[in-house]
Amino acid sequence: MISDKYLIRKIIKKGSSAAADELVRRYYDELYLFLYRQIGNKEDSLDMTQDVFIAALDNLMTYNARRASFKTWLFRIGTYKVIDSRRKKQLLYEELDDNQWLEEVEIDEKLLEKEMLETVNRYVATFRPEIQEVFRLRIYGGLSFKEISELLVEKEEKVKAQYYRLITKIRKEFRDEA
Template identity: 40%
Template sequence: MASGDAALVRKIVLTGSRRSADKLIRRHYDDIYRFVAHQMRDKDDALDVTQDVFAAAIRALPSFDVRRASFRTWLYRIAANKVVDWYRFRARSASLSIDEVEIDPADARDEYEELVDRSWSEDRARRAIELLLELEPRVQAVVRLRVFAGSSFAEIAQATQQGEAAAKAQYYRAVKTIRACIVREERS
């Protein structure tokens, strides 16, 4: 599918083909929507952000370079950034309550389950997301791509334009930091 994506991207960039753009969007829409929706409480907001992701992707297609990342990886990077932007905008326009952030612990990946496992309450899971939002955007993107998109560290490294070891280190450091903060808060 990756080579098919690259061919569609070339056709869109060279000819402006709406049909190719529609095909490319349909191919990835459900995955991107799920990725965004897992990080947001309101499904309408998730739909809006998903629309923003594809609008930004279509506008940025001329800058897409298949040698640097697969289209899927590139698209998830845009999605992660749009979710972060959405939360930043919300934080600026109104204070963010933990009730406005939702995570389903059952959707967590193996490593993240150590942080948000079945024994954790929904409040702890929400606090984990709240703490995630306090991390720098690049680290947030690494954690989001790993947890919500199920991306490999190689894919994350491509999407965030850094080495695989750096992506792993950022991920595990972020999980450790979030865990320590929650444990510290629960003890006090």
């Protein structure tokens, strides 16, 4: 398999669209799922996935492989896009498809889960972007504290402290609703 580093060099030096296509294909599904878990809407997630790749390819010269893997860098861009979109939108709407009907009990449970997740996301959006970023990279990106600390150029202990303080606040805020 051709390395990300090689593909990135080809894109920067030769403007290779084939190398860009390969990078997009390599990370598209993971990035889409990362964004979908946070947004919960297929169309918006698809649009944002495209926006993240456009931003990444436009700013490829700023990518530093010593600081983070390309995937981690993409997730960081995605995190900022989600934070920005949450600032612009208060509510996200999803159309119901007639083919998606489940049993009534399952629907109620799924709606409660989705509503709770959206409530938690709105709550997290009230914190500073740096704290949101740690939370989103950990929860939705599945990154380790070490990976997050390297990406953010912060001490791992600080990243852990930010994350666990926020989790404690979330638990306290939503203790009676779960």
